[in-house]
Amino acid sequence: MTTLALDTGKAVRIATIASHSSLQILKGAKDEGLGTVLICKKERAKTYERYGHLADKTILVDEFSDILDQKVQDELISENSVIVPHGSFVEYVGAKQIESRLNVPMFGNKRMFDWESDRTLQKKWLSEAGVRMPREFTKDDADGLCIVKLPGAKGGKGYFVVKGKDELKGLYMEGMTIQEYVVGATVYPHYFYSPLTGETELMSVDKRYETNADGLSRTGGGSQVEPTYVVCGNMPIVLRESLLPRVFEMGDRVVEASRKLFSPGIVGPFCIETVCTDSLEFVVFEVSARIVAGTNLYIDGSPYTALKYGESMSTGRRIAREIKNAVSSGRIEMLVS
Ligand code: AMP
Numbered sequence: 001m002t003t004l005a006l007d008t009g010k011a012v013r014i015a016t017i018a019s020h021s022s023l024q025i026l027k028g029a030k031d032e033g034l035g036t037v038l039i040c041k042k043e044r045a046k047t048y049e050r051y052g053h054l055a056d057k058t059i060l061v062d063e064f065s066d067i068l069d070q071k072v073q074d075e076l077i078s079e080n081s082v083i084v085p086h087g088s089f090v091e092y093v094g095a096k097q098i099e100s101r102l103n104v105p106m107f108g109n110k111r112m113f114d115w116e117s118d119r120t121l122q123k124k125w126l127s128e129a130g131v132r133m134p135r136e137f138t139k140d141d142a143d144g145l146c147i148v149k150l151p152g153a154k155g156g157k158g159y160f161v162v163k164g165k166d167e168l169k170g171l172y173m174e175g176m177t178i179q180e181y182v183v184g185a186t187v188y189p190h191y192f193y194s195p196l197t198g199e200t201e202l203m204s205v206d207k208r209y210e211t212n213a214d215g216l217s218r219t220g221g222g223s224q225v226e227p228t229y230v231v232c233g234n235m236p237i238v239l240r241e242s243l244l245p246r247v248f249e250m251g252d253r254v255v256e257a258s259r260k261l262f263s264p265g266i267v268g269p270f271c272i273e274t275v276c277t278d279s280l281e282f283v284v285f286e287v288s289a290r291i292v293a294g295t296n297l298y299i300d301g302s303p304y305t306a307l308k309y310g311e312s313m314s315t316g317r318r319i320a321r322e323i324k325n326a327v328s329s330g331r332i333e334m335l336v337s
Pocket of ligand 1: 180208275
């Protein structure tokens, strides 16, 4: 990893694009006394002006991908910015473009984008971590309740559920992933791995509010409607304390595997997406190696950060603190790429 265009003798600013968890990221930076830059689409400017005190500077663009324009990049570099990526950043700017064209220092490891977005690589990563995953089937051996995922689908869009290979006939298309449908409660722990301290912290936990899978439970089982999994929001979860050892172990293993597979591995926030079964086992179906929107529930901190920090520590603020600590100890190159 490299410091690229960062001047560590000057104050560092936190920059992000106006979507997903940007308000949390900006507030976190402010709470840590850092300056902020918001890259905002013109059509959203009015909304973000309502939180104008969080952005020291706003750069207006037509499209988020304009962040790659040399003029915008030069401006960000002259502001001594570190870009904090989030889900929308990757979605709108594109992993490949970020890797090849972004010269502004970015918090995190750009190598992880491939591992995060490719299902085959994710499987390799999770296998290396030794966590339990849902079984996978081909269209010819699908057995029992299965969830079928479209290639590259975002936010559960277009997923459907079938019982075995017979129900899949006529629905299967090349590239779909067929997974065992794990019955249980969805649990999404949010972590923060600090390269500076070597510790994986538990920041918070959420579950997603999914339409219409969550709505179906209110039909009393009499509905013929297919469940879909489009996320429309997030709900807080606090875990049984006896589950914490397993949650920490899972986080540590995923970090360790990432360090082995794509050195230096995960930097900062990540989320392990799981189903917790009735034998209280976590089955992992995805990892997000960046801040997730579920952390927006905890802009003022979570039960877990209250225990660790005794102050309002959001994931956004934790990122800013890590950057601040790295700059003051001359180790920023461990955090940016
Ligand atoms: P994803 O796009 O992988 O985050 O999945 C979207 C949603 O589909 C999740 O939030 C879960 O509700 C559901 N889901 C995904 N994979 C499984 C699985 N193997 N078993 C049960 N539910 C799943």
